[in-house]
Amino acid sequence: MIKFGPSGNSESFQLLKDKSTENAAKWCYEMGLDCYEYSFGRGVNLSAEKAVSIGNAFKNVGLDLSVHAPYFINLATPEDEKAVNSFNYILSSAKMMKLMQGKRIVFHPAAQGKVSREEAVLKTLDRMKILRDLIYENSLNDMIFCPETMGKSAQIGTIEEIAAFCKVDECFIPTIDFGHVNAREQGSLKTVNDYKSRLEYLIGELGMNKMKHFHAHFSKIQYSTKGEIRHLTFEDKEYGPEFEPLAIALKELELEPVVICESAGTQAEDALTMKKIYFGI
Numbered sequence: 001m002i003k004f005g006p007s008g009n010s011e012s013f014q015l016l017k018d019k020s021t022e023n024a025a026k027w028c029y030e031m032g033l034d035c036y037e038y039s040f041g042r043g044v045n046l047s048a049e050k051a052v053s054i055g056n057a058f059k060n061v062g063l064d065l066s067v068h069a070p071y072f073i074n075l076a077t078p079e080d081e082k083a084v085n086s087f088n089y090i091l092s093s094a095k096m097m098k099l100m101q102g103k104r105i106v107f108h109p110a111a112q113g114k115v116s117r118e119e120a121v122l123k124t125l126d127r128m129k130i131l132r133d134l135i136y137e138n139s140l141n142d143m144i145f146c147p148e149t150m151g152k153s154a155q156i157g158t159i160e161e162i163a164a165f166c167k168v169d170e171c172f173i174p175t176i177d178f179g180h181v182n183a184r185e186q187g188s189l190k191t192v193n194d195y196k197s198r199l200e201y202l203i204g205e206l207g208m209n210k211m212k213h214f215h216a217h218f219s220k221i222q223y224s225t226k227g228e229i230r231h232l233t234f235e236d237k238e239y240g241p242e243f244e245p246l247a248i249a250l251k252e253l254e255l256e257p258v259v260i261c262e263s264a265g266t267q268a269e270d271a272l273t274m275k276k277i278y279f280g281i
Contacts, residue, residue, distance in 0.1 A: 002256040003064060004275040005035035006267035007217070013268065022057035029061035031272055037106070037260045039068045044092040048099055055100035065102035066146075066215065066258065069093035075127035076110035076120040076156055083127055087134055094140045104215055104258065106175045109147045109165060110156035117156075124156050125164060132169040145172050146215040151180030151228030158184070159198055163205040174202065175215040179231070179262065182241040183223035189241040195249035203253070212255060218243060218274065219262040231264040234273055247278040 009024055016023065021038065028036055036058060040046070046054075058065050070093070073086040094105045110124040128147075135141050147165045150157030159181065166172040181198065182189040189195060203211045220232040222239050232239060250257070261271035 001034075002250065002278065003034035003258045004271045004278070005033045005037065005063065005258075005260060006271045007037040007068065007260050007262045008039050008267065010268040011265040021054045025054075025057040025061050025063055028268060029063055031268060032275065033063070033268065033271055034275075035064040035066065035258055035260070037066045037068055038100070040089075040093050040096070041068060041071045043070055044089065044096060046096055048096075051096045051099035055102070059101050064258065065097070065100050066104035066106060066260065067093050067097045067100070067102065069105055069107040071108060073107050074110050074113075075124045075131070076113060076115075078113065078115070078123075083130075086127075087131055090131060090145065091134060091138055091140065094135070094143050094145070095138075097143060098140070103142075104144045104146055106146045106148055106215060106217075108150060108155070108157065109162070112154050112156060120156055121161055121164075124161075125168070128165050128168045128172070132171070135169075135171055141171050143171065144215075146175040147172065148175035148217065149177045149180050149184075151177065151183040151221060151223070153184060153227045155227075159202065163202055166206055166210065170210075173210045173214055174206070175217060176202070176257075177217035177262075178241055178246060179217065179219040179221040180228060183221045183228040186223065186225070187240060190245070192245040192248045192252070195246045196253065199249060199253055199255065214255070214257045216257040216259045217262050218246070218259055219264070219267075219270070231262055233263045233266045234270045235266075243274050244277050244281070247274070247281055250278070251281065 070089040112120045222229040261267045263270040
């Protein structure tokens with residue numbers, strides 16, 4: 001089944017007396033959502049006890065959990081020490097995810113830096129292979145690691161690059177952030193065929209086994225000539241993308257991803273809107 005949920009907590013949740021992540025499980029469930037993405041964006045600073053508590057809360061209401069690894073991962077860094085740090089951020093996120101009884105770890109792959117794009121991509125690919133080995137050495141190969149398409153032109157993470165990274169091992173499946181793709185490609189996602197062409201490319205490259213339940217992020221994003229500027233809400237009328245043509249494309253291709261909404265402050269509400277659109281078609 002396709003699943004819809006928020007990345008973190010909406011502003012409306014923050015108004016509640018109990019702002020704990022455990023309470024977010026019940027809140028999302030009562031809204032009619034299916035999943036939730038916990039962010040380690042600024043570091044993996046959760047205790048094991050708290051991770052278990054959060055995992056139990058979501059398991060008790062039947063919602064799936066994923067985590068987003070720290071934002072400052074860069075597998076293309078020229079500095080080996082920083083690469084080791086990036087590996088550790090991903091592995092630490094995975095170990096916490098296991099305690100939380102979830103499976104999926106989303107991570108930003110890399111930034112181009114001062115080298116050529118080809119060199120940065122090759123470096124990232126080499127480091128993805130090292131990451132694969134570390135995943136197996138740490139007995140984390142029962143988890144799913146999800147490199148994400150990125151929204152700025154200086155970041156590594158086009159659809160084609162993410163497809164190449166995900167070919168490294170079975171434990172890698174893509175996170176397709178459609179807002180990022182749209183921002184990077186200057187508003188390219190408008191029609192059902194715009195979405196289908198990209199999804200069909202990924203199915204061709206990775207196979208239906210990896211793409212049937214791929215990971216997705218969705219939000220409207222303001223962009224410039226260099227790509228992503230900031231996340232918006234579904235109320236915005238100037239920037240896209242729109243979800244309905246994606247919903248049609250997913251149904252036509254028989255894909256059932258985990259769809260995480262990253263709207264700015266209305267992520268739970270907009271996730272519910274996506275769910276209603278999808279099941280209303």
